[in-house]
Amino acid sequence: MGRPSGATERHKRERTKSRGVRRDMPPAPWPTPRTVRQAAELHAHLATSGRLLHPPSAHHLLNSLVNCLPPSDPLHLRYALHLFDRMPASTFLFDTALRACFRAGASSGDPDLPFLLFRRMRRAGVRPDGFTFHFLFKCSSSFRPRALLCTMLHAACLRTMLPSAAPFAANSLIHMYAELGLACDVRRAFDEIPVKDAVSWTMLISGLAKMGMLSDARLLLAQAPVRDVISWTSLIAAYSRADRAKEAVDCFKSMLSEGIAPDEVTVIGVLSACSQLKDLELGGSLHLLVKEKGMLMSENLVVALIDMYAKCGDFGHAREVFDAVGRGRRPQSWNAIIDGYCKHGHVDVARSLFDQMEVRDIITFNSMITGYIHSGQLREALLLFMNMRRHDLRVDNFTVVSLLSACASLGALPQGRALHACIELRLVETDIYIGTALLDMYMKCGRVNEATIVFQRMGKRDVHAWTAMIAGLAFNGMGKAGLEYFYQMRCDGFQPNPVSYIAVLTACSHSCLLNEGRLYFDEMRILYNIHPQIEHYGCMIDLLGRSGLLDEAVDLVKTMPMQPNSVIWASILSACRVHKRIDLAQCAAEHLLKIEPDEDAVYVQLYNIYIDSRKWEDASKIRMLMEERQVKKTAGYSSVTVAGQVHKFVVSDKSHPRILEIIAMLEKISQRLKSAGYSPITSQITVDVDEEEKEQTLLAHSEKLAIAFGLISLAPNLPVHIIKNLRVCEDCHSAIKLISRLWNREIIVRDRRKRGQLCACVTESITAVLLSVQSSRLDDAEMPNERDPFRRRLVMAAAVMKPPS
DNA sequence: TTAGGGTTAG
Numbered sequence: 035m036g037r038p039s040g041a042t043e044r045h046k047r048e049r050t051k052s053r054g055v056r057r058d059m060p061p062a063p064w065p066t067p068r069t070v071r072q073a074a075e076l077h078a079h080l081a082t083s084g085r086l087l088h089p090p091s092a093h094h095l096l097n098s099l100v101n102c103l104p105p106s107d108p109l110h111l112r113y114a115l116h117l118f119d120r121m122p123a124s125t126f127l128f129d130t131a132l133r134a135c136f137r138a139g140a141s142s143g144d145p146d147l148p149f150l151l152f153r154r155m156r157r158a159g160v161r162p163d164g165f166t167f168h169f170l171f172k173c174s175s176s177f178r179p180r181a182l183l184c185t186m187l188h189a190a191c192l193r194t195m196l197p198s199a200a201p202f203a204a205n206s207l208i209h210m211y212a213e214l215g216l217a218c219d220v221r222r223a224f225d226e227i228p229v230k231d232a233v234s235w236t237m238l239i240s241g242l243a244k245m246g247m248l249s250d251a252r253l254l255l256a257q258a259p260v261r262d263v264i265s266w267t268s269l270i271a272a273y274s275r276a277d278r279a280k281e282a283v284d285c286f287k288s289m290l291s292e293g294i295a296p297d298e299v300t301v302i303g304v305l306s307a308c309s310q311l312k313d314l315e316l317g318g319s320l321h322l323l324v325k326e327k328g329m330l331m332s333e334n335l336v337v338a339l340i341d342m343y344a345k346c347g348d349f350g351h352a353r354e355v356f357d358a359v360g361r362g363r364r365p366q367s368w369n370a371i372i373d374g375y376c377k378h379g380h381v382d383v384a385r386s387l388f389d390q391m392e393v394r395d396i397i398t399f400n401s402m403i404t405g406y407i408h409s410g411q412l413r414e415a416l417l418l419f420m421n422m423r424r425h426d427l428r429v430d431n432f433t434v435v436s437l438l439s440a441c442a443s444l445g446a447l448p449q450g451r452a453l454h455a456c457i458e459l460r461l462v463e464t465d466i467y468i469g470t471a472l473l474d475m476y477m478k479c480g481r482v483n484e485a486t487i488v489f490q491r492m493g494k495r496d497v498h499a500w501t502a503m504i505a506g507l508a509f510n511g512m513g514k515a516g517l518e519y520f521y522q523m524r525c526d527g528f529q530p531n532p533v534s535y536i537a538v539l540t541a542c543s544h545s546c547l548l549n550e551g552r553l554y555f556d557e558m559r560i561l562y563n564i565h566p567q568i569e570h571y572g573c574m575i576d577l578l579g580r581s582g583l584l585d586e587a588v589d590l591v592k593t594m595p596m597q598p599n600s601v602i603w604a605s606i607l608s609a610c611r612v613h614k615r616i617d618l619a620q621c622a623a624e625h626l627l628k629i630e631p632d633e634d635a636v637y638v639q640l641y642n643i644y645i646d647s648r649k650w651e652d653a654s655k656i657r658m659l660m661e662e663r664q665v666k667k668t669a670g671y672s673s674v675t676v677a678g679q680v681h682k683f684v685v686s687d688k689s690h691p692r693i694l695e696i697i698a699m700l701e702k703i704s705q706r707l708k709s710a711g712y713s714p715i716t717s718q719i720t721v722d723v724d725e726e727e728k729e730q731t732l733l734a735h736s737e738k739l740a741i742a743f744g745l746i747s748l749a750p751n752l753p754v755h756i757i758k759n760l761r762v763c764e765d766c767h768s769a770i771k772l773i774s775r776l777w778n779r780e781i782i783v784r785d786r787r788k789r790g791q792l793c794a795c796v797t798e799s800i801t802a803v804l805l806s807v808q809s810s811r812l813d814d815a816e817m818p819n820e821r822d823p824f825r826r827r828l829v830m831a832a833a834v835m836k837p838p839s
Numbered sequence: 840t841t842a843g844g845g846t847t848a849g
Binding site: 097100101126130132164165168169172200201202203205206208209233234236239240241243244262263264265266267268269270271274297298301302303332333334335336337338339341364365367368369370371372376395396397398399401402404430431432433434435438439467468470471 | 847848
């Protein structure tokens with residue numbers, strides 16, 4: 035150890051003297067404690083022999099004790115500081131006490147402890163040295179960094195010594211400013227160092243990488259006189275964190291070509307990139323490298339390996355690594371494999387592992403909940419939310435994003451709005467993901483204005499937020515506005531990704547912007563080297579179909595480099611009905627039924643096409659085929675939420691308690707529609723009845739019943755929001771647009787296919803869970819003082835849903 | 840007595 039030899043000799047002499055041993059005997063070596071217990075024994079020995087106040091003994095004891103302290107142990111830190119308080123003040127002892135604070139980390143319980151020690155040091159007249167500032171800067175980086183305090187420490191350091199006198203402190207200063215995210219100060223701290231060593235460069239590069247300034251970090255790495263494994267690793271990891279996996283791998287290759295050997299931390303960063311790229315080949319070769327080089331199999335490396343194998347779908351190897359860890363595996367390893375199973379649709383396997391876990395954390399729950407939501411098992415997801423509370427886990431940003439995603443997929447606007455209110459009331463700190471999930475929820479619930487307000491209020495936007503906005507405008511039929519946003523997004527310097535182009539092409543197809551669609555479909559390849567995936571082809575085929583260019587659409591299906599899926603053929607089939615192309619409809623339906631033989635919507639669509647074309651025999655053949663194959667037509671229903679309660683209607687429904695008022699309103703609707711010149715589209719009704727009866731049948735469609743009930747029961751300033759489990763028919767579509775104009779009322783109808791079925795009871799469950807979790811927060815709401823009309827409306831929305839106390 | 844890089848959930 036680095037104890038001064040003179041001090042050692044003095045210690046030996048003192049000890050010999052105290053034991054009454056002859057002075058000429060060779061002194062026994064001073065034992066260096068290796069455990070806290072041994073340190074305590076030395077403490078007892080020094081205390082009984084009265085040497086605790088003897089500086090060399092005190093230094094040796096405290097220093098050894100700090101070396102033995104298990105990291106993040108508040109009890110042992112208290113012991114060390116208790117000892118320190120009873121020892122003579124010296125620079126070394128203060129430095130050692132600061133070192134103890136740093137080792138204990140945040141678990142010291144008091145983030146101000148290092149600064150209080152520094153103040154005590156100055157008041158006691160003990161002069162700080164390079165070590166003092168080094169440990170102070172390290173503590174500042176680790177515990178809740180605060181800019182003002184850090185600047186004051188920096189100033190105190192400069193008043194005491196020159197940067198050249200304390201190279202370690204000068205380098206730690208760069209790290210401290212990087213942790214604060216102060217790029218200019220990082221650079222200045224670096225520039226102030228008179229003679230920069232390799233670590234100074236590494237600190238600067240890793241600091242910039244950590245702050246996300248990847249281009250600057252990459253440039254400096256090239257300029258640095260020396261590049262070591264740590265500067266390369268920091269850049270690789272930063273690229274991985276920023277979802278720039280390809281650049282992370284390129285960086286790794288450059289590092290290897292410079293002859294720098296990776297270590298286990300480098301491997302973790304590259305494995306993370308492999309997970310994103312699903313590059314099992316590189317990931318597997320890294321695993322081999324770890325084995326060949328005998329690298330330390332740290333817990334983090336285990337997690338990274340399991341995550342890589344699981345994300346790539348290689349569950350054999352993932353389980354191999356997972357099982358090798360045995361019972362001592364950390365929740366992170368469980369989380370990685372559970373998430374992998376969820377992402378590959380094996381939610382049941384994930385749940386079985388989830389049930390085997392002894393200690394689950396918030397990530398375990400969030401992964402499982404997201405898995406359930408993505409697989410459409412919303413009830414299971416909601417049950418887990420309730421379970422979270424039993425485990426004393428509060429919802430966090432990830433949970434809220436999942437909940438918003440569930441609301442969006444259900445079209446559950448009141449619940450989504452209540453969640454928004456909870457976010458505004460600071461249930462969680464809002465971030466770019468929350469903002470994007472919120473605007474997506476509003477868009478999927480048809481509330482374009484609210485989505486736009488959320489987007490405008492987002493402090494920071496990224497390509498995902500812009501894409502969500504463009505996609506939302508697109509599927510709400512505002513394609514031109516979507517394209518304007520796309521233009522603005524590029525002006526703001528955001529590079530579109532493949533999903534952005536799906537949104538753009540959706541905007542074109544939903545608004546029949548044929549020329550623009552053709553342009554963007556070509557442009558994505560030329561400008562951004564984005565090769566069209568099946569989703570891009572799907573949008574383009576849909577656009578051609580809607581534009582009546584069905585032959586061109588079929589040509590594109592034939593020439594595209596992948597097998598067409600059901601979405602593609604469903605687009606063609608849908609366009610065939612509009613453009614009366616029976617020949618193509620039969621072909622599209624055949625392809626569709628090969629892929630989805632049980633999908634009732636295909637039979638119904640083809641049946642309707644035959645009816646439209648008065649091909650009664652073909653239509654009845656389809657009916658018979660359905661019976662033969664036992665395909666059941668899904669019963670259609672529409673729902674509307676009034677005062678937090680979901681009201682569900684089926685066709686010709688007479689079960690509602692206010693049915694008489696609803697019928698009266700329907701009659702009023704019928705009269706006003708006729709007065710406005712509207713003729714019901716009765717051609718789709720095949721039953722052999724007179725025209726008036728056909729009109730009555732159309733009037734009794736579930737969505738019209740729901741609208742009538744909404745109009746009589748909702749306040750005139752509230753929009754009527756209808757959710758339908760099937761597609762809205764042509765007559766309802768036209769009639770609703772006119773009703774909206776005649777009543778000067780916003781009517782939003784969210785229809786959907788059978789997939790991801792709406793379930794009113796699940797919607798109610800969301801309300802129950804949300805309210806039980808967040809009711810305490812809502813109590814804090816000061817509605818009368820809320821001046822911002824948008825926030826006020828939100829808070830009121832949440833308050834309306836508040837459960838009775 | 841002193842330095843830097845790391846994993847899992849949206």
